[in-house]
Amino acid sequence: MEHTHTAAGHESAHSDSSTKSIWRTFWILLCITLVEVGLAFLHLEYGFLPRVMLNAIFIGLTLVKAFYIVAEFMHLGHEIKNLIMTILIPLLLFVWFIIAFLYEGDSWKNMRKDLKPGTPVETPKIGPAEKHH
Amino acid sequence: MDTAVTAKKKWWAGGYSPFNVSYGKLMMWYFLMSDAFTFGALLIAYGTIRFSSPSWPDPNEVFKSFPGMGHAELPLMFVSLMTFILIMSSVTMVLAVHAGHMRDKKAVAKWLMWTIVGGIAFLSCQAWEWTHLYHEGAWWGRNPFINVDGTQASTNFTNFFFTITGFHGLHVTSGVVLNIVILANVLKGTYEHRGHYEMVEKVGLYWHFVDLVWVFVFTCFYLL
Structure with a gap:
């Protein structure tokens, strides 16, 4: 070296x-x-x-x-391209990491809001397909 | 650093490092990359919990004190000072690395010394901030601050704040210790004898990484 x-x-x-x-x-x-x-x-x-x-x-x-x-x-x-790429490419995982987790957090908040005790439940309408059973 | 770098050089043909850096420096880069994932995981966990909370305390209400200014409301001022100290110590570290390239032992020692002073100043600031928040009733599991919308906040805010800034502070502490070890070696003439100051570059990489993490901690906790 x-x-x-x-x-x-x-x-x-x-x-x-x-x-x-x-x-x-x-x-x-x-x-x-x-x-x-x-x-x-x-x-x-x-x-x-x-x-x-x-x-x-x-x-x-x-x-x-x-x-x-x-x-x-x-x-x-x-530094040369080999070194730059060996460091930066793995860090691209952060793109998925951030999007997935923040989306998860947001959905969690909405679910807690919608499913809180006392929230009126929307009764699903029974469609024509349902009557055959 | 190779003087014969050309576009056509066969980097993977063997005989030399395909990354054109020494083994130690490459491993420092890989360590820092893995550490970036550790900090990334902590910060993303913080983001996830913050996204899942209906409301969150306002950082400008929480971090508004400055030593010796009593109850004056000075949001962002103290943390800006801390940021400035850390950027400054990063600069003195680059200057130490630069002096190492020149093989200027005295200059390396001088700039490393200033870097250590900067690190200790930053840690002292953090100690003050933690003590201040502790006396306001904030700690792991205790949160005296209310949410922006006036509701009672959970302890997520303080738990994440103390864990992440604490983990960063631990990195700064080990960085200061490493810098002191390297400074002792510089003064002893170890690197002069070895013929190069690459160890200064390696701890320099670590030190800049600590500064890099702070840039993100600063944004995530104090600005957003």
């Missing part, structure tokens, strides 16, 4: 540009966080933006932040 440790020499040439990109990432992360907090305050004080839209924006901005941390700070964006 000797070839993985030969980079010291040629990386010093990029010293300035890579320190610059570290700070650029820092400012991006800080600004996104400030925008998030700012939006939350605007919503609290003036009811700016409906809740659903605000939540969508928050989740979107969170994913942008996650991208910058993983790609720049953890350096994954600069």
Whole structure:
């Protein structure tokens, strides 16, 4: 594995540009966080933006932040495709994971509401097919 | 890191790592991926329970205190400070890794030291927040906060909050311990002798992951 440790020499040439990109990432992360907090305050004080839209924006901005941390700070964006794919493809399971579980939670809430004691039961109409038995 | 990376290189022909990283670094990535599923499972469980609840406490009502500000209502301020501390310590960690590439022992030690300071500052903030909430009557199995719609809340809210932030805090704690171990090795000259500072990169990956998880915890508990 000797070839993985030969980079010291040629990386010093990029010293300035890579320190610059570290700070650029820092400012991006800080600004996104400030925008998030700012939006939350605007919503609290003036009811700016409906809740659903605000939540969508928050989740979107969170994913942008996650991208910058993983790609720049953890350096994954600069690794070869094999490594990127071996990490990212398994994480696609989260797509199913999130949709399935949140759908389940929502359905659970509706069932508890509809089946609460005292809720009038809808009597099923007896159709013509039923009469044959 | 390979200087001879070309599009046509046969990565799977053997003789070198098809991922172009050392074994240790690859395994750190796989560990972090599995840890991402652990945190993902916790956060999705939280989301499921929140979706299944008719109402939920308002985070801006719960997390509104700031040390030394008495009863002033300052929602989001303290957690923003914690987020800033953690992002900042991530930056100092990248700078330590960068100094490692330059094989600049003094700079690595300096930036690792700041990273440890950041980690301890974050943990102190969390300790304060937990203590404050505890004195307000919140703990596992106890929830003094009412729902947004004015009804009595279940203890799901506090249970998930303390479990998930606690699990994250545990990760930060072990990260600080790892950083201290690595710092001791840097000062001893272990990596100078070895000829590379790859261990700093490995704990760096772990540290950034802790920051990454916090980004999601911040959104899920304090913003949504």
